[in-house]
Amino acid sequence: MHNLVPMMDFKAQWHETSPELRQALDTVGESGYLILGKEVKAFEAALAEYCSVSASVGCANGLDAIEISLRALGLQPGDKVLTTPLSAFATTLAIIRAGGVPVFVDVDSRGLVDLGLAEAALAADSAIKFFVPVHLYGHSLDLERLRALKKKFQLKIVEDCAQAIGASWRGVPVGTVGQLAALSFYPTKNLGCMGDGGAVLGSDTALISQAAALRDYGQTAKYVHDIIGMNSRLDELQAAILRRAFLPRLKSVTARRRQIAQVYLENIKNSRISLSSLASDCESVWHLFPLLVQGSPEALAAHLSNLNIASGRHYPGLITEQKALQGLHHECVGQLERATIFARTELSIPLHPYMDDSQVARVVDAVNSWKP
Ligand SMILES: *Cc1c(COP(=O)(O)O)cnc(C)c1O
Numbered sequence: 048m049h050n051l052v053p054m055m056d057f058k059a060q061w062h063e064t065s066p067e068l069r070q071a072l073d074t075v076g077e078s079g080y081l082i083l084g085k086e087v088k089a090f091e092a093a094l095a096e097y098c099s100v101s102a103s104v105g106c107a108n109g110l111d112a113i114e115i116s117l118r119a120l121g122l123q124p125g126d127k128v129l130t131t132p133l134s135a136f137a138t139t140l141a142i143i144r145a146g147g148v149p150v151f152v153d154v155d156s157r158g159l160v161d162l163g164l165a166e167a168a169l170a171a172d173s174a175i176k177f178f179v180p181v182h183l184y185g186h187s188l189d190l191e192r193l194r195a196l197k198k199k200f201q202l203k204i205v206e207d208c209a210q211a212i213g214a215s216w217r218g219v220p221v222g223t224v225g226q227l228a229a230l231s232f233y234p235t236k237n238l239g240c241m242g243d244g245g246a247v248l249g250s251d252t253a254l255i256s257q258a259a260a261l262r263d264y265g266q267t268a269k270y271v272h273d274i275i276g277m278n279s280r281l282d283e284l285q286a287a288i289l290r291r292a293f294l295p296r297l298k299s300v301t302a303r304r305r306q307i308a309q310v311y312l313e314n315i316k317n318s319r320i321s322l323s324s325l326a327s328d329c330e331s332v333w334h335l336f337p338l339l340v341q342g343s344p345e346a347l348a349a350h351l352s353n354l355n356i357a358s359g360r361h362y363p364g365l366i367t368e369q370k371a372l373q374g375l376h377h378e379c380v381g382q383l384e385r386a387t388i389f390a391r392t393e394l395s396i397p398l399h400p401y402m403d404d405s406q407v408a409r410v411v412d413a414v415n416s417w418k419p
Contacts, residue, residue: 112141158389205229
């Protein structure tokens with residue numbers, strides 16, 4: 048029996064990065080400073096540069112990064128927020144925690160929020176002033192179109208870039224069109240830390256200061272609380288790990304992800320499986336590689352599992368189908384048909400930077416040999 052092909056290989060990551068990780072621990076330990084010190088500042092600057100924005104604010108996780116961004120943009124309880132029904136639940140949870148009312152529109156053929164339907168929804172309801180689009184699977188939305196929507200409807204946009212750090216549309220990086228953008232450093236993300244972490248990205252000084260205050264009890268200076276904030280700080284240790292070990296590798300990690308995706312795109316051929324469509328203007332970072340499976344994605348998952356290959360569902364249900372949303376004020380525009388097809392048929396196969404070519408070939412063979 049072959050070794051397991053996992054969705055992500057944290058042991059291989061540890062073996063490759065442990066010298067820098069030990070150095071990060073030493074540096075933080077020796078500094079005697081554990082919260083909001085030099086490491087967080089240095090990481091925030093390095094991250095902003097990587098993402099082509101003026102500044103970033105480290106926080107505790109991606110969920111908080113979205114909530115903080117919405118609150119920094121002035122979201123008031125009851126404000127409607129346009130978003131997608133096909134994402135991590137955290138996208139909607141952040142909107143709800145900020146006091147917003149989520150308004151769901153269907154996705155396009157790539158599984159990303161449909162900007163045409165978004166435009167129609169915005170035209171039909173002038174009460175929608177906020178938008179949380181998600182660059183799902185590592186794919187960038189059409190950023191020219193997103194920019195046009197922002198202008199036409201004077202929209203406040205928080206781009207959810209949790210899966211898409213480094214992705215771009217015709218060379219324009221994700222996270223640079225919305226007033227603010229959110230990242231997650233959950234370990235499985237393209238830039239993960241060794242625990243939880245997240246960041247807000249932006250280029251407007253006032254919004255960035257507001258986000259920085261919100262993540263730290265609403266403090267604008269020590270013991271000065273002008274607004275009601277939260278405790279959502281990024282640890283010095285996680286910041287040191289990110290800047291010293293993982294951020295310097297992100298370019299090569301992304302290049303390897305793209306290489307593997309290319310092999311899949313060229314070689315996966317099975318009449319029961321389709322690849323979600325691509326957009327030629329999108330430079331994806333391939334956080335995930337989604338397949339749409341005719342019949343049952345569980346049957347393909349079982350076949351892969353028999354061959355010792357992991358897989359995942361992104362996502363097996365719509366956010367609107369979750370029990371937590373029942374009885375909670377939200378709106379759906381139309382039937383969400385395409386999102387439902389993704390939810391019923393999607394299966395993600397392993398794609399991570401520590402896969403070797405023989406593992407990639409095993410995944411291709413396993414998918415191609417599946418006969419339901
Ligand atoms: C992971 C993720 C989040 C939430 O990030 P956490 O750090 O787990 O809170 C939000 N949105 C998307 C699209 C994600 O993939």
